Amino acid sequence: MISINNLTFEIGARALYDEANWHIKPGDKVGLIGANGTGKSTLLKIIVGEYSPTAGTVSMAKDLKIGYLNQDLLSYHSEKSILHVAMEAFERQNQLHSEIEVLLKKLETDYSDDILNKLSDKQMEFEALDGYSIEFRAHEILAGLGFSEDEQQRPLATFSGGWRMRVMLARILLQTPDILLLDEPTNHLDLPSIKWLENYLQAFEGAIVIVSHDRYFLDRIINKTVESRKGKLTLYAGNYSFYLEEKSLREEIQGNQFKNQQAKIKQEEKLIERFRSKASKAKMVQSRIKALDRMEKVDDIDDDNPEVNFSFKFSKPSGRHVVTLEQISKSYPNLEILDRTDALIEKGDKIALIGANGKGKSTLLRIVADADSEFSGTSTKGHNVSQTFFAQHQLEALHLENSLIQELINFAPKQTETELRSILGCFLFTGDDVFKKIKVLSGGEKSRVALAKALTADANFLVLDEPTNHLDMASVNILIQALQQYEGTFIVVSHDRYFLDNIANKIWYIEDKKVKEYPGTYQEFEEWNAKRTVKSSDKPAKKVKEEQPKPVKVVANDDVQKTLQKKNKELSSLEQKIASQELIVKQLETELAKEEIYSDAVKLQEHTRNYNSEKARFDQIQAEWEALAEEIMELESLS
Template structure:
């Protein structure tokens, strides 16, 4: 389909690609991954011909139909409706429709056989191209991407950049190309639209190449992972999770080869040094020196996912209640967002605020952050709460003439320059990078600087609006590690599901104009949500959510009253807690045993130890589930 052979592409003196190779076959669904600046978007531009290779070739069939989504499409302007813009994908059908309309007009005065034959031919071709269904298909895809019927009639120029990008995506999907090249397609989508796009791409019959930092999205679509690194392209025959496992295995082998080779080199060098002065061994020494020079050196493994250690020092902890929302209502003209709703953010909460765009996530976040005062009800900050609000507009608030280090020195004067350089190092700004001017940074680099600023603030409460936008996977991983080490409270809006699943212990969502809470991780919320039923009352006025189905509760036998049953179950709970403590200790001991070299280097020992560990871990997890079930029963009895 597309063959990339010995591709070299240079920018100035830097080779972004150096004799790289990749063959894209029909049916391939490939994720193109790599650090920011590794050349992923550039490679897509090379494929479509926007850039020319320095050397090497990119070959494909002349009639290959390519659909290419890139961020440059944001500049597309039109005063026509978004339905009309999306239907521009049907170039031949639109041309035929226009010609048919012209012929029908002529037919009012000219009944000649020539006109009738032309009309018949055009209509047959139009029908063969499914022309009568193109408007329905356009409606269907625009609806999947989050546009209502009324919005589809609005001019493109009235929408924000993110929504315009959705229209461009719709137009490309409607073209049904042979291959889709998608550069960060989820950047401007909310979670429902991302899930819709996943389903669409899973059934897409052509080839797909996706550049994305959303690992959940990649895992659900791709069957190959291509890593752009060190000017080469390396293909892994599986999705992103497979790539992580396979790369880890390859790196382990490479690391062992490197260590063995280094040991051999040192041995040879010692031997050379020992016999260098002996004339009788001169020939042997020279032979060894030449052999060392000819040896093909194995590189040590680079750590692409460094572990970071943040030191968060807020001067005072907050009280138990961080933010209390009481009877909050918020409306815009013709749009009600919140209606008489209440909620509490407690100390230690790590809340993910999720939902479709337009449902009020950003509005609620601004109310929580005191950035929006125009609402009914109360938003009450708790005792000793100090807050930092991170949003994308803060990238524009960076001082362009400052260096990175000066930006942080001015913002956080209580920190020493050494401390600030350490924090910047965690965000991948090392050495002389810290002296770069803000104005020369990419969008992703500016995001990392703004996040570093937010995390240096003396704040025990963080409000984070889309912090993962413009970040590559390594940077997202760093932010996850930072938030794991943060002992304060935070609420975050993001469409990156992996990120949310890693950092959140509570989920907030807006339903029926009310704030609803799920007490668990994002993955647990997804499982619960998929089983959940939302019913409408007969009047159709309000939806009622069927709560998470609980196991049937044990009823007290006739001879045992409620208080005695509660006492018995509390004793059972205490016994379970003791068992959990012992089981957890056992699991940790087995983990330590697995880490011993004499175990992991001996296959039979490792197999037996792994079997014992898995059994102990399963028992530990079962005890935890039994505890949760029993605790819920006690709470219901006490309530």
């Protein structure tokens, strides 16, 4: 289908590809993966002819029909409806439709056989090309990608970039090409649309090449994986999960080969050094030197998945209740988002807020983050809550004249430059990159800087809106590890299911204008929701009441509410005592670790006695807090 032979592509003095080879066969569904900057998007542009290779060839059949989705399509502008734009995919059918209309107009005054024959021929071809169903097909695909009937009649120019990209995707899918080249197709899709696209691509009969950082999406579609790395293209005969296992095995073999070869080289070098000065052994020494020079060296393996080497820090823990939402209502013109809903975020919650676009996720997130005050009801922050809010508009808060490292130093002066450079490194800024001015960065790079900046905040509560946008898989893994280690509370909106499944312990979703909660992981929620959907379809007249999560209740009756307020004040007081006592205990632990203390028996005994006393006091306060917390929970159950 497409044959790439000895492809070399150079940008300046750098070879992005160096004699790379790859053959795409009919029916192949391939995930093209690799770190940012390894040339994945560039390779797609080479295949479609936008870029010319420095050397080598890309060959394919002349009549091969390629559908190519890339981020450049965001610049496409049209005042026509998105239905019309999508139907531009049917070029021949549209041409025939126009010609038929002209012939029908002529037929009003000219009944000649010539006109009738031409009309008959055009109508037969139009029918053969399934022209009468093209509008239905366009409606179907646009609906799958999240467009309502009314929206399909709106001009393309009235939609934001993300929605315009969906229209471009619809147009490409309607072309039914022989091969689809998709560059980050899930970037602007919500979860329902991603699932719809998965089902569509699974049934697609042509070949597919997908560049994506969504590993769940890849696993459900591809049957082959090609890794772009160090100028080469390496094929793995399975999906992304298979690739991870197979690459691990290959690296284990390569690592052993490298160690064995290095041991052999050292042995040979010792032998050469030992006999180098002996004339009688000169021939043997030269022979072994030449053999070493000719030896094909095995490379050591590179660690593409480094473990996280930084952690979130905050100076004080929050109280038990982080955010309390009571009777929240929010609406826009002609659209009601929330209606008198309650919700509660508690200390230690790791919440994933999911759902289709337009259901109010970002609105709810802004209310939680105090970034939206135009609503009715109350949103209350708990005791000692310190918050940081990451969203794409945070890019505007970056100081364009600062270098990357200076931006983080100014924001987090308590952290060392080494720690800050480590954080930037996790988000693909290494070496001299940290000295670049922010004003020269791309939008995606600025987004990564803003996220790195958010992670340095002294915050025990994180509000994160699409934090994985513009991150490659290695950086997503770094963020997952960091959030898994984070001891505070967070709520996150993301469409990356692998990310959500690895960081969340609660799921929030908006249904019937209420915030509803599922107490479990994303995968568990998906299984529960699938069963609920099946039950609903089997018995449409009945609601599944026994499994329906309810909005979190936070309002009790008057008597219980007064008692709760009193107990919560006591709890807050204990939390402050715990924080103070914890500092005392940690200070004493630091003292005990000093050499001048543990090397002096008298001082050691005195400090140990003080430590045990303060530690016992800390344990006592902690026990009082736990007992009071249980009492509060019982009272809340009565409300």
